[in-house]
Amino acid sequence: MPPPGLSPSTERLIPVVSLSISGTFPKNPIAVTGQSVVFKVYSKLYRRDVAVKIVSQNAIPAAVAEKFLPRELDVTMKVRHPHIARCLAITRPAPTKIVIISDYYERGTLLDLILEQKRLKENPLAVTLFRQIIEAINYLHTRGITHRDVKLENTKIVGFSQNNEIFSQNFDI
Incomplete structure (x- = not known):
């Protein structure tokens, strides 16, 4: 049984993402929203803890997904500043899923x-x-x-x- 907030399609996606970053996902996510789930994963590929955010595009209103999401993903990948979180990768391993891999900040918010x-x-x-x-x-x-x-x-x-x-x-x- 998947942890609360984890859809079956997200659960099926975890092994694929795990393989792509050479990491093992924990049983429970660190954050769950209506649109996404976030895991703290140690990645052998990046040689450190990373935040893996799996976004369900179906949970985002169509107008927002069409207008704002592509721009947000583009900006997320392109910006480079000492005080803006670094995005390491963005992938679309399934038609309705977006995976954002970024640096993990242990200290919180x-x-x-x-x-x-x-x-x-x-x-x-x-x-x-x-x-x-x-x-x-x-x-x-x-x-x-x-x-x-x-x-x-x-x-x-x-x-x-x-x-x-x-x-x-x-x-x-």
């Missing part, structure tokens, strides 16, 4: 950080994080790209080093 700490305790940290978000948005805007879904849960955190780097992702262009 900016929302996780704020909920954990109740607030950003250090003013310099808040300033650093905000600056990085603005730099990423500016990079997109100078290329005529609008990120229509900037929010705490779409801002991934690499860790807490001297740089306190964050990455924006989940483009809804």
